[in-house]
Amino acid sequence: MAVNLVTRAQWGATAPRHKDRLKSSAKRVVIHHTAMKNCKSHTESIQELQTIQRVHMQNRHFDDIGYNFLVGQDGTVYEGRGWGVVGAHTKGHNDDSLGIALMGNFNYDSPSSEALMSVTQLFKAGVSQGFLLPQFVLFGHKDLGNTECPGAKLHAALPRLRSAE
Template identity: 40%
Template sequence: MSRFYVLLAWAFAHLRLAAAQEDQACCGPIVPRREWKATASECNQTLNLPVRYVVVSHTAGSSCNTPALCLQQAQNVQHYHARTLGFCDVGYNFLIGEDGLVYEGRGWNTKGAHTGKFWNHMSIGITFMGNYMERSPPPRALRAAKSLLACGVAQGALSPRYTVKGHRDAQQTLSPGDQLYEIIRTWPQYHE
């Protein structure tokens, strides 16, 4: 009888592993740092995964709607954060372009510099490249963000019960912009 339970436990473990590997394979494309020509990171503080929170912001700068423009914009954001503000790297874990692609910032494992000392150690910061006070990001950018969040859960970087917050919910700011803020407030994981 106990041999049956051992085999059953092994079968369930094998199925869970296969499902997890399949989930990871289903993650949408993330443009790695080397492809957008990021400079080397000097960051060394890791996140304790899985994190419970995702903070959504906007850069409030120029938008980009092609891979070439988004590559340049990701470089611009990194240059501003590292050279002007003195950060160890771009402050966000991920950047979303209007081209529908996700650009790797600090990634899943490294603590960001996106929402202040209280939030950075327990959240992933994703930013939409552009200003979303008066207009909304295109649907492909919103789909990319949702795919990224599902990927984070599948990879164990985000808690399955993660909470989405707008940048303005955590700090005194207009970010992520009025239009994007109204959109994320409709997401099931959003909590003020």
């Protein structure tokens, strides 16, 4: 099954400076939050994606927006680096993982059921297309690094995500 996603072209992404393919199917998924605002409209989300990409490429010197996918609170999925591409989201853990960021700050907000549903659909699509191992392990960023990401409320929802498949 395919996920209905907003492509890079549709949100006006800048071309990556460089792109490395994952050597095999991702073994792990790492969930993040953007720790920025919770976008209320499609126009706002698109501006936010362009801002995130600019910050990642210009301030942090990444080759592209760091995440493989981003998900809005309305459940819309935005293409980041996309499937099968090495991301820049979890230091030391990017070579065998897929990074998905929910847009918002989940230290304070609870993730919407629409957003969580879309993440589950991404898992299914990744497995069915061979980009993700069926037995992949799910992490929150803070399980692998010294960070508050993906926020306490989203982190608490992770077990539900895995069992919803």
